[in-house]
Amino acid sequence: MAVDTPPRASRTDVAVGHAPRSEPPLGLRSRLFRLEAKAAPYLYISPFFLLFVAFGLFPLVWTAWISLNDFKLGTPMVFVGLENYRWLFASPEFYNSLWRTITIGILSTVPQLMLALGLAHLLNYQMVVRNFFRISMLMPYATSVAASTLVFAQLFGRDNGFFNWVLSWVGIDAVDWRNGDLTAQIAIAVIVTWRWTGYNALIYLAGMQSISQDLYEAAALDGASKWQQFRHVTLPGLRPTILFTVVVSTIGATQLFGEPLLFGNGQANGGALGQYQTLGLFMYQQGWDYFELGRAATIAWVTFVLVVGLVLLNTGIARWRTRDRKAVR
Amino acid sequence: MMTSRARTAIAVMAAGALVALAGCGGEEATAAEGGADGGSSAGGESVELTVSLFGTFGMEEAGLFDQYEEENPGVTISYETTQGEDTYWPALLTKLNAGSGASDIQGIEVARIRTATTELADKWVDLTQTEAADQLGEYAQFKQDAATTEDGAVVGLGTDIGPTGICYRTDLLEEAGLPTDPDELAAQMGSWEDYLALGEQYKASAPEGSAWTDSAGGLYNAIISTESEIYYDEAGELVYDSNPAVKAAFDLSAQAAADDLTAKFAQFEDPEWNPGFGNGAFATIACPSWMLGYIKGQAGDEGSGKWGVTSLPGGAAGNWGGAYLGVPASSENQEEAVKLAMWLTAPEQQEKVFAAGGNFPSNTTAIDAVADTTDEYFSDAPIGQIFGDIAKNAPTQILGPDDGVLKNEITNALLTIEVNDVDPETAWTSAQRAIDNQLG
Numbered sequence: 145m146a147v148d149t150p151p152r153a154s155r156t157d158v159a160v161g162h163a164p165r166s167e168p169p170l171g172l173r174s175r176l177f178r179l180e181a182k183a184a185p186y187l188y189i190s191p192f193f194l195l196f197v198a199f200g201l202f203p204l205v206w207t208a209w210i211s212l213n214d215f216k217l218g219t220p221m222v223f224v225g226l227e228n229y230r231w232l233f234a235s236p237e238f239y240n241s242l243w244r245t246i247t248i249g250i251l252s253t254v255p256q257l258m259l260a261l262g263l264a265h266l267l268n269y270q271m272v273v274r275n276f277f278r279i280s281m282l283m284p285y286a287t288s289v290a291a292s293t294l295v296f297a298q299l300f301g302r303d304n305g306f307f308n309w310v311l312s313w314v315g316i317d318a319v320d321w322r323n324g325d326l327t328a329q330i331a332i333a334v335i336v337t338w339r340w341t342g343y344n345a346l347i348y349l350a351g352m353q354s355i356s357q358d359l360y361e362a363a364a365l366d367g368a369s370k371w372q373q374f375r376h377v378t379l380p381g382l383r384p385t386i387l388f389t390v391v392v393s394t395i396g397a398t399q400l401f402g403e404p405l406l407f408g409n410g411q412a413n414g415g416a417l418g419q420y421q422t423l424g425l426f427m428y429q430q431g432w433d434y435f436e437l438g439r440a441a442t443i444a445w446v447t448f449v450l451v452v453g454l455v456l457l458n459t460g461i462a463r464w465r466t467r468d469r470k471a472v473r
Numbered sequence: 474m475m476t477s478r479a480r481t482a483i484a485v486m487a488a489g490a491l492v493a494l495a496g497c498g499g500e501e502a503t504a505a506e507g508g509a510d511g512g513s514s515a516g517g518e519s520v521e522l523t524v525s526l527f528g529t530f531g532m533e534e535a536g537l538f539d540q541y542e543e544e545n546p547g548v549t550i551s552y553e554t555t556q557g558e559d560t561y562w563p564a565l566l567t568k569l570n571a572g573s574g575a576s577d578i579q580g581i582e583v584a585r586i587r588t589a590t591t592e593l594a595d596k597w598v599d600l601t602q603t604e605a606a607d608q609l610g611e612y613a614q615f616k617q618d619a620a621t622t623e624d625g626a627v628v629g630l631g632t633d634i635g636p637t638g639i640c641y642r643t644d645l646l647e648e649a650g651l652p653t654d655p656d657e658l659a660a661q662m663g664s665w666e667d668y669l670a671l672g673e674q675y676k677a678s679a680p681e682g683s684a685w686t687d688s689a690g691g692l693y694n695a696i697i698s699t700e701s702e703i704y705y706d707e708a709g710e711l712v713y714d715s716n717p718a719v720k721a722a723f724d725l726s727a728q729a730a731a732d733d734l735t736a737k738f739a740q741f742e743d744p745e746w747n748p749g750f751g752n753g754a755f756a757t758i759a760c761p762s763w764m765l766g767y768i769k770g771q772a773g774d775e776g777s778g779k780w781g782v783t784s785l786p787g788g789a790a791g792n793w794g795g796a797y798l799g800v801p802a803s804s805e806n807q808e809e810a811v812k813l814a815m816w817l818t819a820p821e822q823q824e825k826v827f828a829a830g831g832n833f834p835s836n837t838t839a840i841d842a843v844a845d846t847t848d849e850y851f852s853d854a855p856i857g858q859i860f861g862d863i864a865k866n867a868p869t870q871i872l873g874p875d876d877g878v879l880k881n882e883i884t885n886a887l888l889t890i891e892v893n894d895v896d897p898e899t900a901w902t903s904a905q906r907a908i909d910n911q912l913g
Contacts, residue, residue, distance in 0.1 A: 217563065217566055217567065217570070218566055218570055218592060218593070219592075235910075237910075294744075297744050298744060301744065301745050302745060303682070303745050303749075303754065304745065304748065304752075320737075320892055322743070323737075323888075323892035323893060408742065409741075409742045409743070409744060410557060410559075410742075411742055413885065416739070416885050416886075416888040416889045416892065416893060417889055417893055417895075432559075432560075432563050433559065434878075434911050435563065435566070
């Protein structure tokens, strides 16, 4: 302890105006320690940032640059300024794919999150083989997009598909799921919902378990039914978790790509009329079917801005609602 | 790891010794050089050749790569294939432009050959300047012409071609009271209109859920495959919207679609197209020779003897599809690669590929050699003779850089008529718009 005090005293000496005493060798070491203590955290997290710069920031900036060029694979890049953006915003295919992305997004996200909430609520009760149910929730998520989409593509078949077979029991004629407009979107939304519901249910479950059991007991004592408990205890307690899943699902829906691509058997046109061409497919089509890398980069950037905008909108709404509630109190 | 590092060390030492030797005296050094380059192999050259193809060329299936390795000690072949040509081509394009990463031999689809001989002409080894020069005259004329650049360089050796006929289900035709013998059937099909009229007859007495043909798109491709000028004219100008042949083929296919003569499948895209071969969803299909193997694969053993094949209406000769083998200029083993490509497309090997998978030879000697082939699966039809005759009469098609785009968009428009009840004129206009949009 005695050894530790002198440096501290020396600082006061300086402040008072005495000539600074030369630091003992120990001072260098402690300065190194201090430096280490300050720098180490940055060093430890640097791999993430280095990787981010290499695989996140650089592609982002490079993509932005490409989007300002006319770049067809196999020909040199020609700077054209905002020409690609002008093309994009004048292209009906862009608005088509944007609209499809939104409708498929709503068709899949809304039922998905509501189902997940219900499932999580059920799983939160004491029941036999609860762990089995919890684990089986994750099974669809663990299945690859390719496998599940191919299975669903068969189920949604026109002539020999399972769903049409079921519909035939109630006398409904065979539906051409893939080639119909709304039907194709529903089919894709079903695949997405099937894959992600369990995943969201587990996140909700984790959120629910952090809600104090006392609140439920108190509510039960006050005579609240299970449904009232769900509405007045569970839902408010889950608010941040719900916000999280809404943000993640929105981002996922904006970038929807694998399911519609595989549903169309690898074709990026999203059906003969583009009835399920999402932004992701539109970008892929421009880039790898037409080799218009400049245009593809433009779509990538617009999608990126769109995602950021949606996330800000989501958090904005959430904040606004919290502020609202505080004001009421 | 250890061995390769050790080998590198030895090589470095050997190189050092070489330099020392070179300093001393000439003749001995050159003798030693061969030994050092050869590495571990005793005497013979050891070379690894890479071959990248797409889909099924039938070469691996016919055991050709193994055979070549056996007959040429020191040569090892590593082969890979990408299922979809539409993923294969962009990757190849990237590698060719980067000037590295391409394999020693690369497959080229016929719809891309025009791009390969124009924009990419300098990315390939000119085969007229190699050993292969003597073999170039042996391929069907139209096949050979398409792989030749404006300056007379040749970028690829022809593998298969796609002489096109009509394949049909004998059992279904019989049920509907139509002739099942190839010649009798051909006699009733003097034109494409006759073919549609037969379709009406079929529809009247066909089994429930069975259509006359699989798709309007397939029908369109068969009709157009008999033309020499399709999307581009001789001068390389885009003429698809003024070429009466294209519109006529489109209208006829649209009519078949509107009259419910098609089973409304998008070929190769709709997962239900495949089982359709076996379960009788359609009675006839436009049939390039490579489709024979596809039918066998999809209809399986139960389909054997239930199928037949005849020529196109009016005895027209069409060509649909086919491919080439090219050697990229970036290849480090050009000489060996050319040798392998020559061997793979030589008559004997093309015969084997035809026997294994139905890919029809492009080498005229091989076309003659397979003339007597019959196919048990197709009710003993003389496929060698049928497809051989078609191949010899097939037109030299004028190919353009964007044939694939045009074909896709028009096929797509036909699909919207079939499945979305789009009116044919509207469909044609949207196809035009989509094409302008892509090529503009």
